[in-house]
Amino acid sequence: MHEETLHFERADDVAQLVACGALRGNVAQFAQPRGPDLVKRTEPLDAWCALRAAHGVWQYARAVDGAPGPEARVREEGTASDAAGAMAGVNFASQDYLSLASHPAVREAARLALLEAGPHSAGSAVLQGNSSASLALEAALGALVRCEHVTLFPTGWGAAFGLITALVTPRDYVVVDQLAHASLRQGASAATRNVALHRHLDTGHVRELLAAIRSRDPDNGILVVTEGLFSMDSDVPDLPLMQHLCREYGATLLVDVAHDLGALGPGGSGSIGEQGMLGKVDIVMGAFSKTFASNGGFVACASRAVKRQLQLFAGPHLFSNALSPVQAATVLEALRIVGSGEGEALRAGLLRNAVALRAALAETGMRCLGLPSAIVPVWIGSEQVARLAGRTLARANVHVNAVEFPGVPLGAARLRLQVMAEHRVEQLRHGARQVGAAVNGAGAALGVEPAHGPWRGERSRG
Numbered sequence: 001m002h003e004e005t006l007h008f009e010r011a012d013d014v015a016q017l018v019a020c021g022a023l024r025g026n027v028a029q030f031a032q033p034r035g036p037d038l039v040k041r042t043e044p045l046d047a048w049c050a051l052r053a054a055h056g057v058w059q060y061a062r063a064v065d066g067a068p069g070p071e072a073r074v075r076e077e078g079t080a081s082d083a084a085g086a087m088a089g090v091n092f093a094s095q096d097y098l099s100l101a102s103h104p105a106v107r108e109a110a111r112l113a114l115l116e117a118g119p120h121s122a123g124s125a126v127l128q129g130n131s132s133a134s135l136a137l138e139a140a141l142g143a144l145v146r147c148e149h150v151t152l153f154p155t156g157w158g159a160a161f162g163l164i165t166a167l168v169t170p171r172d173y174v175v176v177d178q179l180a181h182a183s184l185r186q187g188a189s190a191a192t193r194n195v196a197l198h199r200h201l202d203t204g205h206v207r208e209l210l211a212a213i214r215s216r217d218p219d220n221g222i223l224v225v226t227e228g229l230f231s232m233d234s235d236v237p238d239l240p241l242m243q244h245l246c247r248e249y250g251a252t253l254l255v256d257v258a259h260d261l262g263a264l265g266p267g268g269s270g271s272i273g274e275q276g277m278l279g280k281v282d283i284v285m286g287a288f289s290k291t292f293a294s295n296g297g298f299v300a301c302a303s304r305a306v307k308r309q310l311q312l313f314a315g316p317h318l319f320s321n322a323l324s325p326v327q328a329a330t331v332l333e334a335l336r337i338v339g340s341g342e343g344e345a346l347r348a349g350l351l352r353n354a355v356a357l358r359a360a361l362a363e364t365g366m367r368c369l370g371l372p373s374a375i376v377p378v379w380i381g382s383e384q385v386a387r388l389a390g391r392t393l394a395r396a397n398v399h400v401n402a403v404e405f406p407g408v409p410l411g412a413a414r415l416r417l418q419v420m421a422e423h424r425v426e427q428l429r430h431g432a433r434q435v436g437a438a439v440n441g442a443g444a445a446l447g448v449e450p451a452h453g454p455w456r457g458e459r460s461r462g
């Protein structure tokens, strides 16, 4: 890595940024546009985004030229694909936790599948879209999570939404962690109006809600929804207790293992394996997009009948083209590596990197949320500070996601860094120093006190 310069914003640039209004407002203000013209009424949102983009604080819809590895060439939305537009730098904004997207065996599996079966599944899984690779993948996933009956989906989002809408009817209830992924919460809202958000990781609150529902309705179903590792907080629920509560109140537990399966736990079995719950959780679902080098998702359950229900009622499974043979073969090979000694070594490397990055960030005064994992969330709180810090980091060619509503609640902005097994120590240190400088600099420049919504003090949840 070349000589390091810490990047700061010039005071007059920040003053101009504040004056132009690009730090003000949030997406929530545009959530319910009004007026008879459905097209025209989207324009205020576009104008607000354009203002942000013009001032370098529009952090979305970037593109990577080449592979999304520990170093990547990243382009802002709307910039041309030439060398001048793309910024090569250390990359903490892509999801490839075990670095399997660049693994020669995974790439070779994808290449062979392309040669043998072509690029296309050419049908829904319910018609003729399955392939030998997708059938083998179902079996391998079932073995890893010890739930025999696996249903594949073209995306993780579809798995969450499809599962919940296929199982839950308007008379049923969903009790879901308030910080659960949008796919889970949107699935719940689409399935029933009886949705209760429980306080994050608060099993006492889950018990209270279950008891209240059961005392007035013994006849209908309750789905309790949580994640194996929370994607914006890097924290983990008490799965044995959650499952116990579900049994006690006749509810069904769903655990979304999108971020932990493969990357954590013995043999890559995720939080479920770490907590001794393999084969004991009612329903497990996940996404391949974080660790398994592909789009796609799955639902696994010990019940064959649930698989049938999904086959005929989960829209994103039934009415969408199946995973391509290339995607299925990619995930299958990634799964083989995850379960091997090499997978164990990659997980150990990933964890070492996560711990090193968190330690280096702490040295700069940053507060990381949750536990060491591939997700390293740097707490900020203020959207304004997060946007400005995000701009400074982009200009320093340090690629991180500045996350604000709707990814997280209002007032709970953060920088989310995602670590890969193949990040090098000097990249972690460089990234941490730049993040520290950018956040401290942005806070000082905007006069935002770190005492409330602190990046140094106790975390307050949004």
Ligand SMILES: Cc1ncc(COP(=O)(O)O)c(C=O)c1O
Binding pocket: 155, 156, 157, 158, 160, 181, 183, 227, 231, 256, 258, 259, 287, 288, 289, 295, 296, 297
């Ligand atoms: C917890 C969780 N579930 C589901 C999904 C959806 O997965 P995908 O992006 O692969 O469709 C995500 C992705 O961001 C996620 O974080």
